[in-house]
Amino acid sequence: MGADDDTIPGHGFSTRAIRAASRVPAVDQTPTAVPIYQSATFSTEDADELTEVTAGRVPGFVYSRLGNPTTAALADAYAELAGGEAGATFATGMAAVHATLASLTGAGDRIVVTSALYGSTRTLLDGLFTRFGVRTTFVDIRDHDAVAAALSAEPAALLYAETISNPTIVIADHAALADLAHRHGARYVVDNTFASPYVCRPLELGADVVVESATKFIGGHSDVMGGVVAGDRATLAAIHKTHVDTGGTLAPLAAFLILRGLQTLAIRMDRHSATALALATWLESRPEVAAVAYPSLASHPQRMLAQRQLGSGGGMLAFDLAGGRHAGPRFIDALRVPERTASLGSVHTVVVHPPTTSHRQLDEAGLAAAGIGPGLLRCSVGLEDADDLIDDFGRALDAIRPTPATPALTAPAASIG
Numbered sequence: 001m002g003a004d005d006d007t008i009p010g011h012g013f014s015t016r017a018i019r020a021a022s023r024v025p026a027v028d029q030t031p032t033a034v035p036i037y038q039s040a041t042f043s044t045e046d047a048d049e050l051t052e053v054t055a056g057r058v059p060g061f062v063y064s065r066l067g068n069p070t071t072a073a074l075a076d077a078y079a080e081l082a083g084g085e086a087g088a089t090f091a092t093g094m095a096a097v098h099a100t101l102a103s104l105t106g107a108g109d110r111i112v113v114t115s116a117l118y119g120s121t122r123t124l125l126d127g128l129f130t131r132f133g134v135r136t137t138f139v140d141i142r143d144h145d146a147v148a149a150a151l152s153a154e155p156a157a158l159l160y161a162e163t164i165s166n167p168t169i170v171i172a173d174h175a176a177l178a179d180l181a182h183r184h185g186a187r188y189v190v191d192n193t194f195a196s197p198y199v200c201r202p203l204e205l206g207a208d209v210v211v212e213s214a215t216k217f218i219g220g221h222s223d224v225m226g227g228v229v230a231g232d233r234a235t236l237a238a239i240h241k242t243h244v245d246t247g248g249t250l251a252p253l254a255a256f257l258i259l260r261g262l263q264t265l266a267i268r269m270d271r272h273s274a275t276a277l278a279l280a281t282w283l284e285s286r287p288e289v290a291a292v293a294y295p296s297l298a299s300h301p302q303r304m305l306a307q308r309q310l311g312s313g314g315g316m317l318a319f320d321l322a323g324g325r326h327a328g329p330r331f332i333d334a335l336r337v338p339e340r341t342a343s344l345g346s347v348h349t350v351v352v353h354p355p356t357t358s359h360r361q362l363d364e365a366g367l368a369a370a371g372i373g374p375g376l377l378r379c380s381v382g383l384e385d386a387d388d389l390i391d392d393f394g395r396a397l398d399a400i401r402p403t404p405a406t407p408a409l410t411a412p413a414a415s416i417g
């Protein structure tokens with residue numbers, strides 16, 4: 001709305017207030033930060049332009065579910081950093097995963113999926129997608145013969161994997177898996193949340209679509225939720241259409257915060273990785289710890305792949321306490337530095353017990369099939385001082401030794417990240 005065309009003498013207070021308070025200042029200079037276009041709607045010159053922009057025949061913005069300048073800036077920035085032709089943004093990582101899978105499959109299709117999979121993605125596939133006629137076949141993606149067998153058993157629309165799996169730190173060999181998928185006429189879709197585009201760029205290794213929860217390392221501060229997707233232009237147009245139809249729209253303020261996170265992603269990931277390696281190495285030396293999984297540890301069975309494919313080990317590690325299921329929550333309660341909360345990829349270190357949080361929907365057999373031991377702890381290593389974390393973890397390990405019998409745990413009601 002222009003500043004000089006909206007004052008009509010004789011209008012009442014409300015009309016004048018709405019016009020006065022909607023006047024957008026003209027700014028000749030380019031702002032250094034992407035502005036937060038906190039507007040659901042954008043005005044057009046005339047009805048024709050409204051029709052053309054709404055139909056996507058003319059570039060522009062009309063309604064923020066269809067497009068918004070701040071979220072578009074994030075989509076473009078993510079696509080560029082991920083190595084895609086185009087990008088899309090969503091209200092959460094799960095909205096991004098849902099829209100991606102819903103855009104690329106239909107009733108009767110089959111998805112071959114890594115069995116080392118984030119709990120909510122598994123729930124989405126087992127529940128909603130099954131209900132709408134999309135079947136899934138779970139497979140150990142480290143076993144490429146098994147993947148080939150699963151892909152060739154009957155037609156598959158997609159092969160789906162996580163770069164570094166939540167929570168078991170299994171690494172997907174993107175070049176090999178993309179090749180296998182393509183040879184069997186399937187597309188290869190990757191959840192890159194644990195790595196971030198700084199640590200791994202699956203599209204450069206042959207993946208067709210990459211999806212991430214921007215709530216995690218990209219946002220980086222536990223203060224925003226979002227999801228991002230990148231890939232080729234035609235696929236992203238289909239995903240955008242699903243987004244417009246289903247409406248998991250990212251808010252402009254959230255896009256602004258995620259853009260701010262992207263700017264410091266590299267230095268944060270370097271620090272997350274250095275501290276995680278120090279902590280993982282130290283944990284391996286402790287007798288209370290039965291096993292540690294971290295991509296750049298010499299003991300990780302896929303270390304050579306990690307070296308080839310990941311820029312660094314990243315901020316996520318997992319470890320098994322010798323004390324089993326009861327030791328995990330007791331260890332978490334004994335910690336003083338980490339937050340006792342959910343999620344990952346933040347400045348704060350967060351330790352969770354997947355069997356009672358992110359993967360609580362799985363029974364014992366399901367947990368075992370997913371490679372999750374009863375005493376497994378997942379640690380998102382934050383940006384605190386490494387020595388403080390090591391001291392704190394040492395104190396907590398001392399505090400839980402020896403392990404007395406404790407009552408059986410009941411899982412909480414919600415599935416969380």
Ligand SMILES: Cc1ncc(COP(=O)(O)O)c(C=O)c1O
Nearest residue numbers: 092093094118166193213215417
């Ligand atoms: C690997 C992975 N993918 C997707 C998601 C979903 O992200 P969001 O919680 O932003 O919906 C998570 C959340 O923890 C995750 O760990």
